[in-house]
Amino acid sequence: MDALSVDNLCVTVSGRHLLENITFSVKQGRVVAIIGPNGAGKTTLVRAILGLIPYQQGSVLIYGLPAGDGELSSRVGYVPQKLEFDRSFPLTVSELLHFTVPPAFSFPFHKRKHEDEHIVRLLEIVGAQDLKDRNIGGLSGGELQRVMIAKAIVNDPGILFLDEPSSGVDIEGQERFHDLVMRLNKEHDLTVILISHDLNVVYRFADDVLCLNRKLVCSGKPAETLTDEVIKSIYGEMMGGYIHSCHDHD
């Protein structure tokens, strides 16, 4: 069974077609990058897949179940593009993760030993063990991203959606973040759906790429799919030579 199957998906908002006839599937354990210019519908696609916005036509199945199915919540992780929250929220990293750990209905400030151990283990995986007692609002962009990854994998999901996760993070933070995601992919057989503007990242980390511009322009392995013509058609003439520098870089 495919980890993710999207068939003929169409999203229309106020009469505007944001996505038209999107069809693709993703096998378990693959890293799939979604690329496209601003306004191409990348975030809309991920939000529609996750059931955060309605779609007018088509179907989305995650592990054979429709988006929004209660059973899926523990199998899907999500790190949004820009996390909107009150920075003065007096909430520690440990508390945030503790409140995400099931069961949902339990006395809030009673921490069970196994929950504590689970949280420490998660923070170790993402390299954020020293952030356990830090306030969420005081974290840097890179630190927050690692904590949000820890939150996304609390329930040991099979598929992780990352919406431009390293935007606003410095170069070192981006490297560290992508290494972490790849380690999770390899060690936990985690399927990763990654929105990225950075073609370098796509070449280095993605098994497959989906080129989006309201419609699915192309899909396949990055080295084979991202030809000069394809990049020009998606991003315009200015990006035409980029592919060569990326190959040279590799």
Add this chain to the structure above:
Amino acid sequence: MTMISEYISYPFIQRALIASVMVGILCPFIGNFVVLRRMSFFSDAISHSAFAGIAVGALLGIDLSMSSILMAVIISFVIAFLSERTSLSHDTVIGVAFSGSIASGMLIMGMMKGYRADLFSYLFGDILAITQRDLYIILSVAILAIVTMLVFFKSFLQITFNRELARVEGINVRLFEYLLFFIIAIVVTVSLKIVGIILVTSLIIVPAAAAKNVASNMRQLFSFSSLFGVLSGIAGLAGSVYLDTASGPTIVMISIGIFILTLFRGRAV
């Protein structure tokens, strides 16, 4: 000392003390979610919708507590529904509900014959007029609200932190938001008799906001807010008796004093 024990021996003072402790714990507990979700104006609209409920109750000759609770719950759901289903912003919907409630309440009161001093007492509240029945109602609501919030605490907190992440994590955001609005509506309404419609929001907001100034984690937030709420209630009641001032405003001014003090103190480690 003799004066204090003499005052405490009066049943109406005892009831007022019990009420101030209960409301002092209950209002800030709910208030933490109101402050974190930036819904202060929402709780204000709810208290004013209770005014319309009181007027309707008086006109129809039904129990005023029940009519105010019912109206507050209806208006809170209407606000939630319109905010979700229309393109109107949340604060626009609240503003319409707020002014509509006050206007309809005043119109209905104007239609009634004679002067109803009891209705206008809801505007300013009177903790010293709390009856045994009021205490039972506050206690019932406090148990219902706090137990519900504790049982579903993780879900409420996840939604407060980020609605979309909560949805992806399988939480029924709409259900819990309506539940939260329902709880805010009944808590606001049962607290009306303490400080009145005009000031009831401050019981919910101010201790929670003061606690947010100094708390560095959720445990501290909930502990400090209840501590400040109880302290404001007891000190305000004692101050009003001692200074012969109105109890509601005195309680609120004590909580404002605590809030100002917390502004000058950093977050606890």
